[in-house]
Amino acid sequence: MDDTGIVAQACTFHPWDAMAPTALSAIMKRGPFRVTAETGCGGSTIVLSQTSDRHTAFAIEGADRTITELRGRAGLRKERVVFVEGETKDTLPRYSFEDKLDLVLLDGPHAYPLPQIEFAYLFPHIRQGGWLVLDDLQIPSVYELFGFLRKEPSVALEEVAVRTAFFRRTGAVEAGPDGWPLQGMNRRTIWRYSWRDRLRVLVRRSPHGPLLR
Secondary structure: OOOOHHHHHHHHOEEEEHHOOHHHHHHHHHHHHEEEEEOOHHHHHHHHHHEEEEEEEEEEOOOOOOHHHHHHHOOOOHHHHHEEOHHHHHHHOOOOOOEEEEEEEEOOOOOOOOOHHHHHHHHHHHHEEEEEEEEOOOOOHHHHHHHHHHOOOOOEEEEEEOOOEEEEEEOOOOOOOHHHHHHHHOOOOOOHHHHHHHHHHHHHHOOOOOOOO
């Protein structure tokens, strides 16, 4: 089956909640991959099973019996996919990755701060040059993570396909135990709350100025 056929088949799985065909095609054009992972599952799992040697989906069965239905789909290469069932806030911290990941798709639960938690646990496992894909930018909790990533020096935004963002990991930030000043979003503190601290620093540098209290 060619790429167009794979995408078309993937779009028929739970079409009310499917990624846009343009986004699925964007995943395919970046393959093939050796090792990939995603949170949530659906048509994207079909695509990634076709383009990745080993794919891990962190997902729940849910009322729609999504995992069971996927396992019964002819387009899913079941021998390449491992489903880790359970809520990602529980399964990701306990999971041990054996290899670096070529691509990670974040499309699991969207309630704040779950996308941020998934990012925290999965991003360190993405190889340099690999991709972080963020779906459902229309949801504010996801869009907040998108805004954070756009300012990060360790990733570069390559493409936004409808409502799915593709970031490429370009480097690593040695943040230490708490490297918040090294993060792009934290380059400038909030003036409303930090002006006293900034002024205090300036006064201390002055040989004649009094200390602010």
